[in-house]
Amino acid sequence: xxxxKGLKKRIRAHFSMRGFTxxxxxxxxxxxxAHRLCAKCEESMRPNDGRVCGKCGRKTLAEGVxxxxxxxxxxxxxxxxxxxxxxxxxxxxxxxxxxxxxxAYYFAxxxxxxxxxxxEEMENFKTEVGDPLxxxxxxxxKERLRARGYNxxxxxxxxxxxxxxxxxxxxEVCNSVLQKTxxxxxxxxxxxxxxIENVAGxxxxxERKVCRGRTIVLVDDVMTTGATGSECASRLLSAxxxxxxxxxxxxxxxxx
Numbered sequence: 001x002x003x004x005k006g007l008k009k010r011i012r013a014h015f016s017m018r019g020f021t022x023x024x025x026x027x028x029x030x031x032x033x034a035h036r037l038c039a040k041c042e043e044s045m046r047p048n049d050g051r052v053c054g055k056c057g058r059k060t061l062a063e064g065v066x067x068x069x070x071x072x073x074x075x076x077x078x079x080x081x082x083x084x085x086x087x088x089x090x091x092x093x094x095x096x097x098x099x100x101x102x103x104a105y106y107f108a109x110x111x112x113x114x115x116x117x118x119x120e121e122m123e124n125f126k127t128e129v130g131d132p133l134x135x136x137x138x139x140x141x142k143e144r145l146r147a148r149g150y151n152x153x154x155x156x157x158x159x160x161x162x163x164x165x166x167x168x169x170x171x172e173v174c175n176s177v178l179q180k181t182x183x184x185x186x187x188x189x190x191x192x193x194x195x196i197e198n199v200a201g202x203x204x205x206x207e208r209k210v211c212r213g214r215t216i217v218l219v220d221d222v223m224t225t226g227a228t229g230s231e232c233a234s235r236l237l238s239a240x241x242x243x244x245x246x247x248x249x250x251x252x253x254x255x256x
Contacts, residue, residue, distance in 0.1 A: 023102045024092055036106040044088035048081050048114075048251060056226045056246075059084050059253035066254045068192065074226045076218065076233035076244045080118050081251035082110035085222055093221050093249040097152040104152060107221070107249035108159035115160070115217065115247055116167060131214055132170040135161045136236075138220040138228060139180040139203070156249065157219040171217075177207045178232060195227035203232050205239040212240035223248040 022029050022038035029038055037045075048059050053066035057079035060066045083089040096103050137153035145151055157173050164171040184198050205211060216236055218229055229246035236244050 019102075023100070023106050024088075024095075033105070036109070041088070041092075045092070046084040046086050046089045048084050053079075053254070055079065056223065056251070057081050058223070058251040061254050061256065068225060068254065072192065072196070074230035074233065074246070075237060076226075076229050076246040078118070079223060079226060079229065079246040079248070079251065080111075080114050081223060081248045082107075082114040083250040085224070085250040085252040089250050090222075096155070096221055096249075097148065101150060101152065101155055104155035105159050108156045109163055111156065111219070111247050111249055112160045112163035112167070115245070116164070116169070132172045133164065134177070134211075134214050134216045135164075135171055135173045136178050136216055136218055136232075137173075137175065138218060138232060139175075139178050141180045141183050144180075144183060153220045156221060160217075160219060160247065174207075174210070177205060177210060178236065179204050179206045192225045192227065195225050196231070199228050199231045203235050205235050208239040211236055213242050214240075216241050216244045218244060218246045219248070220246070221249045223251040225252075 019032045019036070020029065021027060021032070022041055023036045024041040025038060027038040027040070029035055035042070048057070051060045051063055052058065053060050053064075053069055055065050055069040055078060056074055058066055058068075058081070083093070085093070092103055093107055096107065135157045137151060137157035139153070140148070140151045154175060161171045161173045180202055181204050182202050184202050190198060218232055218236075220229065223229060223246065226246070229248075233244040233246065
């Protein structure tokens with residue numbers, strides 16, 4: 001099974017560099033994969049720029065930490081996201097897990113560039129010494145993974161890692177470190193407190209020793225409240241991780 005999974009991953013990576021059409025709408029793209037979306041789809045995306053929360057990384061209404069983080073500070077060190085979870089940005093990132101996994105390559109590249117930019121701004125961040133960055137996707141339960149056929153966070157993590165390595169970063173994907181032990185209810189209509197209760201105890205660090213002293217990048221497709229990222233970060237920090245960052249494709253902006 002592991003050999004077959006590795007073969008599928010290599011096949012996906014091979015064809016991800018040989019497209020000729022927009023990953024979102026199917027229109028012609030003549031310089032693929034330098035541009036994975038056509039100009040029209042690219043223009044419809046909503047970049048997460050300007051004012052962002054210094055903790056979770058979401059777009060904010062004013063300077064400083066967002067109201068959500070002030071209310072309950074997430075356990076991860078910092079969150080990053082290249083896009084705002086609104087409009088086509090939300091539609092496209094959702095399609096990664098609902099039938100168009102090819103879009104994971106577009107989002108992963110933007111995520112990796114966002115992460116690199118933030119790392120370059122951190123005076124105390126070093127990549128030339130110590131252990132490689134651990135890239136850990138938010139896991140699915142075995143039942144959910146079997147039903148969907150793939151984990152969208154794992155697709156994103158694989159390509160984020162590839163881009164980081166191409167840019168000279170020492171990084172590795174670790175899929176078996178974090179496990180989801182039970183399915184959680186759909187969180188779309190839950191408030192923040194309900195989301196925290198929903199994910200509490202749903203994740204388990206399977207390989208605790210490898211976390212000690214490490215810098216970890218948690219990867220997921222979307223951040224709404226940050227409850228899932230915070231719960232997973234809490235588990236990893238308890239296992240001895242030094243720092244945990246949370247990297248997502250799109251983040252819900254601060255609400256009025």
